[in-house]
Amino acid sequence: MSVRRYLFPILLLFACQVLWSQTKAGGLVVDASGDPVAFANILFAGSSEGTITNDDGRFYLESEAVWDTLVVSYIGYATRRIVLEQRVNTGLRIEMEESGEELDEVVVYMGRQPKKDNPAIDILRKIWEKKRRNGVKLFDQYAYDTYEKIEFDLNTIDSSLMESRVFRGLEFIFEDLDTSRITGKTYLPIFLNEKFSRVYGDNRIGEERTDVLGNKNSGFSNNQAIIAFVQDLYSEYDIYDNYLKFFDKSFTSPLSTTGVDTYNYVLADSAFLGDKWCYNIIYYPRRKNELTFKGDFWVNDTTYAVARINLAVTRSANINWVKEIYIEQEFDVLSDSVFLLKRDYMLSDFALNKKEESRGVYGKRTTVYDNYVFNRPRGRAFYKGESDPFDPRVFNRDDAFWSANRLEALNKDERGIYTLLDTLRTVPKFNTYYNLVSILGSGYVEIDKWNLDLGNIYSVFGYNDAEGVRLRGGARTYFGQNDPWRLEGYMAYGFLDKKVKYGISGKWLLDRKTRLILSGGNRRDIEQLGLSLTATNDVLGRSVASSAVFTVGNNNRLTNINLSTLAVDIEPLENFRIRFGGSLRTLRSALPDVFSLDYLDPEAPGGVASEVRQFDLTTTLIYTPGKETIGYGVERRDVNDTYSTLLLHYTQGLQGFLESDFDYRKVQFSYSQPWQVGGMGRLLSTVEVGKTFGEVPLVMLNVVPGNQTLFSIYNTFPNLDFYEFVTDTYASLHLEHNFNGRLFSRIPLLRDWNLREIVGLRGVWGQLSEANQLLNSPANIPLQAPDDSIYWEYSVGVGNIFKIFRIDFNFRGNYLDNPDARAFSVTGAFGFHF
Incomplete structure (x- = not known):
């Protein structure tokens, strides 16, 4: 790969959100000696919303609901219940005390887990058996709409950065800042690309067609180098595949048939998601430095279709220039048994190193799926015909088109990106930075x-x-x-x-x-x-x-x-x-x-x-x-x-x-x-x-x-x-x-x-x-x-x-x-x- 493909995240540093959440909590989990506790289980009390601490014991958790208590558990330690006195609770330091008491069945068991007589692996085998009979694969034909939103943000904003000479004369870009619900860091949105498409497929003849009906981005609509970089960065993936490809690397999927040799699995809980009874399985890698994830997923007890999953790349994974990768997928239930992908969210934290304080650029992709239609045959000729994704009309859709076809509304920060970039392109200093990095890239x-x-x-x-x-x-x-x-x-x-x-x-x-x-x-x-x-x-x-x-x-x-x-x-x-x-x-x-x-x-x-x-x-x-x-x-x-x-x-x-x-x-x-x-x-x-x-x-x-x-x-x-x-x-x-x-x-x-x-x-x-x-x-x-x-x-x-x-x-x-x-x-x- 050429150097220019990795210069564009740096360009976004100079080129110049999330929906309002009700409860935020973040911090560090340590033991009595002050050492970080990795893979500890974090939950909002009374909910199924949770996360796991990373390799350094850090966590961040966010919910749109109001919660007043945080539950922290880890094998060998007493469960802690932390009262959340505010809606935003960052910088928490939670010390775990050793306990000889036996933990109940919903506590996450960490360390190397057995492969034999493990109920989580028994459930995993059922997922393998039925993974080709889930989702759109159940139907002869299918069609659906997709709305994709890709955003780049400058992250780890602090006073030293805002006052640096690099941004002198550009201070206005820091007027609107927000905090990531994944990492808890302050960030500044600086690039947004939206795409609306209609997808058609026929499982009998193995054909699929995608018609791009609209494409819009902030400030770089004519820069195909950036658009190509973004497309390659966020290639499509299927969580049921054995390996998931990101950034030219193949990560072992937690649903992989080889997963039992790569991950530890724990059956952590069971509960209703909506009106469907589901199992909650937590997974984490058996070894360091491999291309693996940690996280959990909920799977239905009859269809063994995944209803919700999150994946976070381990900090020790052998990948450069990327400090964090976090993925969430949510599925909708159709006709009591079929689970269809509803929302796919991916966050990548690009940085020169993996130190906690290092600055970088967030890359966030949100894809929303809706308006599924099934079993409407179309001839093979239909799939051979193809719409022109570069038709100028695709790049010039009016506001009415986007209002009607955004399957997820923009928040105020995302709406502000368009105005921010239009303003920045009139600032000579920004254009100097833009041109310099463009020269190095091209x-x-x-x-x-x-x-x-x-x-x-x-x-x-x-x-x-x-x-x-x-x-x-x-x-x-x-x-x-x-x-x-x-x-x-x-x-x-x-x-x-x-x-x-x-x-x-x-x-x-x-x-x-x-x-x-x-x-x-x-x-x-x-x-x-x-x-x-x-x-x-x-x-x-x-x-x-x-x-x-x-x-x-x-x-x-x-x-x-x-x-x-x-x-x-x-x-x-x-x-x-x-x-x-x-x-x-x-x-x-x-x-x-x-x-x-x-x-x-x-x-x-x-x-x-x-x-x-x-x-x-x-x-x-x-x-x-x-x-x-x-x-x-x-x-x-x-x-x-x-x-x-x-x-x-x-x-x-x-x-x-x-x-x-x-x-x-x-x-x-x-x-x-x-x-x-x-x-x-x-x-x-x-x-x-x-x-x-x-x-x-x-x-x-x-x-x-x-x-x-x-x-x-x-x-x-x-x-x-x-x-x-x-x-x-x-x-x-x-x-x-x-x-x-x-x-x-x-x-x-x-x-x-x-x-x-x-x-x-x-x-x-x-x-x-x-x-x-x-x-x-x-x-x-x-x-x-x-x-x-x-x-x-x-x-x-x-x-x-x-x-x-x-x-x-x-x-x-x-x-x-x-x-x-x-x-x-x-x-x-x-x-x-x-």
């Missing part, structure tokens, strides 16, 4: 009066053996997020070769419905080729290896490239793209004295040529099932990264056309797939195969991608030099698994560091025909293919070092007799990951 400096962006700032400086120090500057047109066309270009200068390089490209969206796009461009530059087996013709792209300041070995196999392209893209079906294109390339060595690209050519002087001129026609099919995007302009943003990619690429070289040198054919296929392996982390896999028919020079063969940089680059071989293996027929496999700290969490000395273990395995087999070896015989590098046996490497790595660094130790499995073979290497990477 890499571009916006020049509004010219409708131009300058950048990318992250590619200004580079270095390689051919150019020496290299400076690059670029720009792109930018009228808005959904521009139907875009021009982009750059110029660069190398201080060693004293030459100017450039690239320019353009894209035009001809038809929005089918995503018909015409694109073209030209680039003259120096590039490190052979970093990818699957061919690309990206006019403006530049690899890390082409400009890496620090490298290993002789990094001098660079190529001068003059590339012109013209292509047409179309997306006849969702996530299925077809591209037809043509390219004209002129290729020669950038350092001919040390890296020869010579090949036999009877028509060249001396029978040897050192430059290739080639015209190709290409057809590319790309299928990305599950991919989500946002926007409708010529360039869209990806929302998620959990989708697979299947690519089929065909190239036809045309000899003689535009003085093209070679006639050949090339077929290539690749398949990349991320896999969520339950609680064991995430596996990324890539398979690539390809074959070239005909004789072609070295620069047109398939080079096994080596990596002589110090960076960990997926889909390359870090112990191979550039051009060490060259093929015209190949098959490769890359596997990289991140355990997300699952193993380290079981090692006492390591578990508190929240490190993450990463393992990799990669291999490639290939051949190089005798005809291609003879054609390229003048080249001054050995031409070898891994045909005797599969070349393979493996690596072990440690991630999340200081939350941002990763280091990999890479080992070469064979071909150790190759000249200058590197048996071992160390590479690294840095980035912001949850």
Whole structure:
């Protein structure tokens, strides 16, 4: 994931609730020695409204009803009844006294619970049996309305923050503050996004359709980067699934069939919820540092459908930049037996660290479900047709629309966000903050009066053996997020070769419905080729290896490239793209004295040529099932990264056309797939195969991608030099698994560091025909293919070092007799990951 996705919560810090509650209580539970009591049970006396203390013994509880007594219980301690003298009771310090008396059956039993003869686990097994026969799954067809409200708040507001220089001149934003019902902290709402949709589904044919009918947000309606960030942040989930995915991490659900190995369960109570008798089960993790929750749920005694549940991520969970995650779901009863989701609430507390006093940003999502309709068949064609979620009318609904379709009214703080953001956008200081973080996130400096962006700032400086120090500057047109066309270009200068390089490209969206796009461009530059087996013709792209300041070995196999392209893209079906294109390339060595690209050519002087001129026609099919995007302009943003990619690429070289040198054919296929392996982390896999028919020079063969940089680059071989293996027929496999700290969490000395273990395995087999070896015989590098046996490497790595660094130790499995073979290497990477 890129850095910009995690800069936007910081943006919200500078960019500049809940319904009135009758009783609030919060504080700390300790024992006689002053040590915090984790997982103690907190209840309003006479109610089923309660919570559990966190790992640090802290709690916060809130109710819309009036309560005058708080009950605190924990195994081995006398139950305390605390009189609440006010409606707001924060800062409580409750000391528990040891007791030898046996607690009654409604007290929460803590510590490791037995798996055998545990009534809570017996109930859990009944939930597993019936979980696929609950809710909308009971009906042939269904339809319902959803109203989603996503809010960001600046939290932990105190006098030092309000008086800081950062907010000088912006003091008016602190006039309206409120307190979170979950954490008890003061917060300031600064961003709100509302969306109203109608959902249709058919369980018989396995189809579902969502029509977005309205979308509105405060101050950032044209900033799709923020909208995409928000969408990915709050992906959909089902509590009955074994694993719940949040922030690219898979948390074990308390209702999971693997839950008995992950959680302790206690049958705490039974009572009527409405007119339905339900059991109350409390759960908490068996071990620290795993991706787990703590909380409780109520389940019906006959249908074994969950009626109410809350989930709070444990403070020790191995996740960065998120201090708290809290989830509540409520269900309605239909026809005495069917429980339908009514309300889903999720709060995330983003902060630089997990200390209690650390400031950050709340992210809150509330989704309300209503107006269920069942068993109204619609044809399969209905589900294939899709509304346009980016229809401008969706973003311009009037107040009457929102008054009629908000399934939950805005409170005064939420209503005030729209006014606050409108005011802030007129304050120069706020715009300065906004622009600064926008630059860091996108890499571009916006020049509004010219409708131009300058950048990318992250590619200004580079270095390689051919150019020496290299400076690059670029720009792109930018009228808005959904521009139907875009021009982009750059110029660069190398201080060693004293030459100017450039690239320019353009894209035009001809038809929005089918995503018909015409694109073209030209680039003259120096590039490190052979970093990818699957061919690309990206006019403006530049690899890390082409400009890496620090490298290993002789990094001098660079190529001068003059590339012109013209292509047409179309997306006849969702996530299925077809591209037809043509390219004209002129290729020669950038350092001919040390890296020869010579090949036999009877028509060249001396029978040897050192430059290739080639015209190709290409057809590319790309299928990305599950991919989500946002926007409708010529360039869209990806929302998620959990989708697979299947690519089929065909190239036809045309000899003689535009003085093209070679006639050949090339077929290539690749398949990349991320896999969520339950609680064991995430596996990324890539398979690539390809074959070239005909004789072609070295620069047109398939080079096994080596990596002589110090960076960990997926889909390359870090112990191979550039051009060490060259093929015209190949098959490769890359596997990289991140355990997300699952193993380290079981090692006492390591578990508190929240490190993450990463393992990799990669291999490639290939051949190089005798005809291609003879054609390229003048080249001054050995031409070898891994045909005797599969070349393979493996690596072990440690991630999340200081939350941002990763280091990999890479080992070469064979071909150790190759000249200058590197048996071992160390590479690294840095980035912001949850």
